[in-house]
Amino acid sequence: MNRKRHIWVTASAAVLSGLLVYGVYVLQLRQVKFQETVNVVVPVRFIDAGERLTTDMLGVKQISKASYVPEMFLHAEEMDGMEVIVPLGVNEPLLSWKVDKFRLLPSREQATFQIPRDYVLSVSNGIRAGDKVMLYLSGEAVASARLFAESVTVASVKTSGNLEIDDTSNSNLMSLANSDKEGMYAARRNANGMIDSVNLNLTEAQWLKLDSICKGGNSKVVIAYSSESLDIAEAKGGAR
Known part of the structure; x- marks a missing residue:
């Protein structure tokens, strides 16, 4: 009986010893991994939203590899000329979503289209460059409906004098970049000028669909401001 107990105790001790050694090994491995570092790009001073980055604004900071995420930048040259979206x-x-090279330019799959005046039934006077808008169909030839399931980005809105519509003392784009909902609202209230032309960033398929429906003259689009612009600004403000 004592012999069996001795064997059981010895086996248990061996198992516990093995688990202890393995635990120490895992901890040491994690410590080594944590101690490995990488240099990431950081601002050397406070940078406000809307500013364009230059290499002299940027430096590097050493962080552990365990803290590194793919959205961080490793080379300052990649950031040169980018616009800051949030302070x-x-x-x-620096994280990739906090900067953009050309915020109002179309993506690789898009192009910027000026929507012909005779294609438009109405356009919300509250829209500004950088906003998200929804397009709706109206007319005798089609049933009233949303043209695209998703919102599209406004590249620019101009008066008949080819001037961008905005509040010169309180830019809507700057307020959007700063996630300032009150400032965005004030910019819309104070901006002066009737919208004469609207440029939208659309994919080829979106433009062809819009053109095929509206070119006959029996159907037109309604361009409506989408609260998604405010939602995006709010999300960016909360993620700082």
Whole structure:
């Protein structure tokens, strides 16, 4: 009986010893991994939303590889000329969603189309460059409906004098970049000028669909401001 107990105790001790060794190994492995570092790009001063980055604004900061995420930048040259979407603090690792190269330009799959005046039934006077809008169909030839399931980006809105519509003292784009909902609302209230032309960033398929429906003259589009612009600004403000 004592012999069996001795064997059981010895086996248990061996198992516990093995688990202890393995636990120490895992901890050491995690410690080594944590101690490995990588240099990421950070601002050397506070940078406000709307500013364009230059290499002299940027430096590097050493962080552990365990803290690194793919959205961070490793080379300052990648950031040169990019526009800051939200304010950046000193030594704050730069993330890809906080900057953009050409915010109002179309993506790789898109082009910027000026919507012909005779295609438009009405356009919300509250829209500004950078906003998200919804397009709706209206006319005798088609049933009234949303033209695209998703919203599209406004590249620019101009008066008949080819001037961009905005409040010169309180830019809507700057308020949007700063996630300032009150400022965005004030910019719309104070901007002066009737919208004469609207440029939208559309895919080829979206433009062809819009053109095929409206070119006969029996159907037109209603361009409506979407609250998604405010939602995006709010989301960016909350993610700082």
